[in-house]
Amino acid sequence: MKPFADLLERLLYTQGRNAKIVVLADYFATRPNPERGFALAAIAGKLDFPGAKPAILRALVATRTDPELFALSYDYVGDLAEAIALIWPKAATEAPPELPDVVATLRTTPRDAIPALIATWLDTSDVSTRIALIKLITGGLRVGASLRLAKLALAQRFEVDVDHIEEIWYGLEPPYQPLFDWLEGHIARPAPGTAPVFRPPMLAHPIGDSDRAGLDWSNYRAEWKWDGIRVQLVATPSGKRLYSRSADDISATFPEIIAAMDFAAVLDGELLVIRDGIIAPFADLQQRLNRKTVTAKRRADYPVGVRLYDMLFDGAEDLRALPFDTRRARLDSWFATTQPARMDLSPQIPFHTEADLAALRDAARDEGIEGLMLKSRTSLYLAGRPKGHWWKWKRDPLSLDCVLMYAQRGHGKRSSFYSDYTFGVWTGEGKLVPIGKAYSGYTDAELLILDKWIRTHTVATYGPVREVEQGIVLEIGFDAAQRSTRHKSGIALRFPRILRLRSDKPAAEADTLATAARLIGAERSSPMDQMSPTDQMKMSQ
Template sequence: MRAFADLLDRLIYTRSRNAKLRLIGAWLRETPDPDRGWGLAALTGTLDLPAVKPATIRALVGERVDPVLFQLSRDFVGDTAETVALIWPEPAVPPPEAEPLTLGAVVNRLASLTRSDAPAALGAMLDRLAADERYALLKLATGGLRVGVSARLAKTAFAEAFGVDVDAVEEVWHGLSPPYAPLFAWGEGRGPQPTTLDVPVFRPFMLAHPLEETQIDLNDYAAEWKWDGIRVQIVHVAGQTRLFSRAGDDITGSFPDVASAFATPGVLDGELLVRGEAQGGEAGSFNALQQRLGRKVVSAKTLAEFPAFVRLYDLLFDGADDLRELPWHARRARLDAFAARLDADRFDVSALIDAEDFAALEELRAGARDAAIEGVMLKRRDAPYVAGRRVGLWYKWKREPLTADCVLMYAQRGSGKRSSFYSDYTFGAWTDGGELLPVGKAYFGFTDEELKWLDRFVRNNTTARFGPVREVEKSLVLEVAFDSIHASKRHKSGLAMRFPRISRIRTDKPAHEADTIAGLERLVT
């Protein structure tokens, strides 16, 4: 654990991307199997140790430390693992001498635990470790490293460390399991490149850059709507079908209606949506889709009320034929032919937008307020399908956000670097009867200086405290930008904002002039 703890500590205090790549690469080269494989799994978020939950850790430290002291410390530090690592007391009786804990031994022990075994085993390990090693152990156990390393960065570090292509690593990644012995054997020249033939694996998505240019030649780019669902990849290989999220998570079980309808060998890229009654069977809002997200077991009632389908964007494989090197226009023609063989209730192709020129397209985009439309995609007609974001190939052009003037109601401290600031803000709008009801929560959109100003306002205008939450005097108006707003039975106001963020602090506006629930209801799509 010592080497892994040192790696995490150095990554936390290293801002340079290239420096992080060198740190991870050196650690992967110098660390023996299987420790480096488990470390790579932790850095890429693919390590799953279900026996240890945050509640387990809180209960465990509550037995060793005064609960009030722990809560006050946690509130100040802003991170449970860091707080426990620092506040954990030395054992009254030192543990017997033993070999230092290795990363592999820790993972094997944690993976073998039941929920009932976890507290005692975790406590025994914490007693044997120094504070920074305790931090590494707790982050490992809960799967939330947060050291400024993305999965892609960790894979790039592996590729650079062993002189292989990162896209080749991505291609086989989801067909492998930790601790990735075949991957390291390939990297060190001791074994062949892993293969994913006859395995339904995830391939990295092609992504878009935000459009910043003022003009795009539509002779070079095709335009289609950007739908507001979740990006998915659906794969059928060797009689098996899998549905993957943008992060590569297998979500087949949450959408059995879609998976069972796809039995044609191939790999498709599209947007997962649900049909909405208000839209006459067309795509419903993201709020409707949320009724299906994250469910491990989907009831017959939910399947019937929120039938899912995929609006197709691209075709990566047609049977065994890899189409990714073909230009977009050729893949699009293959996609149209491929989709014609599929169940029309579960799959359709995202229509192209017919616009004479960029100005006409801009007008169409400005007028698009369909519940499921998020904006416009622009795709270069001669572009291959390549993983990640490549400049000049795909652009996303989101529609202009809606705005509303809302009143700040509650605030809560943030986490990590923001743990000392009240940075999470709940805001509301007025009912006709003069009651203020929450309509959303935001924690970004403001500058560092504005954050300091808002933090001071919260501290100086607190009227009540509810655990970590402060209620404030209802006097500050915030201009809130959001992509769309939908009816919601889960919220007292009956409304739910999509992607709310603070766009302006309205010190010039009295609170009683803020927007009303009735006004926001007129924006519902």
């Protein structure tokens, strides 16, 4: 348990994906089976126990410590598990239980014997092990790394393709002995079978001016780039899953999509909140994301659907090695016969010249559209971001001139720079109200200027945050402005980034909240959205 607790502690503090992968890889390489398998299960969220209530722990700590001292300590520390772990009487000899023993014992111990069991473990453990134990038992264990990151760490450490791990993942159960046996070369790779596994999606490159100049437009198909989240629907005889682009299993978050997957296929599409055929702003979709469970009310308020782009498997038949036009034709005919609920097809946009598309793209200001997608008619479905097959041509960003209000240091390479900025616009009363945060878009030279200015113009500090004088105007670009009740300004910006430093502009001349409010997309639909699927079908022929 101690090495696992140390891993959790290290992940808590480690910044950045690559550093976390290093920490995880070191753990998996140095720990034995089945411990590392259970650690992997914890990261996968598969180590669930009938949770002991925090009340049990409070009662337990009261038997071992002075209530007055505990109250003072809890007040100072703020986190119950940590306060208990820290104040618990020091171990005479440290001999913390091993993770596999903890898992096995918890599964077989009756509920009323749990408090005594916890006490015994706490008595022989160090602080970080105690925290991990308490969080594990009360169901509050958070690992500062995603499952995908753990798989990447395994792939890196054992020199296999991460997709090969993904393909067999859902056929495996904790503590994943066959996985580690295969990774270490003792056995052949377990068969993926018909498990509903994730397939790496094909991604597009942003198109630049020079790319467009060299393009043979007649070889490309155009579609709208819908502003939701890219998903993969996997339905096989042995199960149904909805995956995000980064391979996270989000099935539980969108049960209505799973319910609608009454077929055997692997599909690529965009998850959107759609009301009466009209795409809602991304902010609505955010109301559904990152939830482990979802209430009926939320499902009704934010109804979701999938707009389909592509087809990877039809039944057991792998279509990925077929050209795009062929796959699309298969998707269209499959859709016509299957008629799945909560799904429609992303229509293809007829065009002849680049100018046709440029005009469409410039006119597209609907909330549901981020821009255009261009796909080569002959492109195979290739994993990753192969160049020259698919392009994304995002519409130009909206922009506002905002005043820098707060700055915070970045992480890793930017840890000594004030590189994270909160900016605001003027209210009618002449006050600044924060409207967003940006961490990117500036040049290295601009970052140096901003950092220096922030250090010499700080008016207050709040922990790591500096409040600065109202003296710097930033031109902020963003993809859309949306109404939001969660932001003080009432407006949320999508993908805000710094376009440039407006050193020419006095702060007083920055934009106002009223101006920003006018940029909130009118909630109308594009002509495409109002077409019936059949119309769309016709268009895509």
